[in-house]
Amino acid sequence: MDILRAPRVTLIARPQFAEPPHLAVSWRGDATDGEKLAEFAGRLCYMSQANPAKRTTADYLDNIKKQGHGSVLEHSVYVLLIEGISRSCSHELVRHRAGFGYSQLSQRYVDESHAAFVVPPAMLGDEKLEAAWLAQVTAAQEAYVRAVEDLMRRYEWVADKVHRRKMAREAARSLLPNATETKIVVSANVRAWRTMLELRCGEGAEQEIRRMAVAAEAPRLFADFEIYGAEDGAEAARVTYHKV
Numbered sequence: 001m002d003i004l005r006a007p008r009v010t011l012i013a014r015p016q017f018a019e020p021p022h023l024a025v026s027w028r029g030d031a032t033d034g035e036k037l038a039e040f041a042g043r044l045c046y047m048s049q050a051n052p053a054k055r056t057t058a059d060y061l062d063n064i065k066k067q068g069h070g071s072v073l074e075h076s077v078y079v080l081l082i083e084g085i086s087r088s089c090s091h092e093l094v095r096h097r098a099g100f101g102y103s104q105l106s107q108r109y110v111d112e113s114h115a116a117f118v119v120p121p122a123m124l125g126d127e128k129l130e131a132a133w134l135a136q137v138t139a140a141q142e143a144y145v146r147a148v149e150d151l152m153r154r155y156e157w158v159a160d161k162v163h164r165r166k167m168a169r170e171a172a173r174s175l176l177p178n179a180t181e182t183k184i185v186v187s188a189n190v191r192a193w194r195t196m197l198e199l200r201c202g203e204g205a206e207q208e209i210r211r212m213a214v215a216a217e218a219p220r221l222f223a224d225f226e227i228y229g230a231e232d233g234a235e236a237a238r239v240t241y242h243k244v
């Protein structure tokens, strides 16, 4: 059984900006395609492609956030593959609706007999707590395997084996704990990511989703997020521009 102690966050898609030559911007400073796309959209509103204030993209985006003109950030969509998080963490994540898309591992279709489990950050490093936790998740997984076998027998009369397996797994999964690892692909635009990160990096957020949110931090569009060591010993983040 794999025991996971940290999330794995992989950026799997980012914007590709194809600048229209007839509306070319006088860019200043370095920028990624996603950042340029947001600046291009913002400049279109005022037809300020000539960049009269001679702003770098970093300064321009900072001003966008200061003005609360967050809709221009909606054009830049980033897609993350998130692994090594628990079902309880993903349950909190999928509460974020506006601007988000999700595709998550199905416990009805996927055999969880060898699923991994995620140690809650608050237990990490405490041998006694971790050992008691491990005994509980091991017993739960064994109960799951037994239940799948029993249910497959109970529904032997279902001719379609794929359907029978699904029936067995969807019932047996009720025995798996919240700590069961899940994998999820999450698409969101920058405005939505910022709102989610602001809520989930805060000291009031549960430690596991906070750890995941801190790991997902990225430059420029998120430059106003400041990561710091919180009183409870874990990292948290605060933001200068609230909910743009």
Ligand SMILES: Cc1cc2nc3c(=O)[nH]c(=O)nc-3n(C[C@H](O)[C@H](O)[C@H](O)COP(=O)(O)OP(=O)(O)OC[C@H]3O[C@@H](n4cnc5c(N)ncnc54)[C@H](O)[C@@H]3O)c2cc1C
Pocket: 095, 096, 097, 098, 099, 192, 195, 199, 200, 204, 205, 206
């Ligand atoms: C520390 C913490 C503790 C929490 N505790 C609980 C809890 O005990 N129980 C619980 O159920 N949830 C809890 N939540 C989840 C919380 O209630 C929200 O569901 C979650 O944070 C998503 O926030 P959101 O709706 O603002 O996000 P999104 O769905 O991403 O929406 C972003 C913004 O879009 C707007 N919006 C989205 N949908 C609508 C709509 N239908 N109508 C109008 N405006 C809309 C709102 O301005 C919203 O803030 C907790 C969250 C945090 C951070």
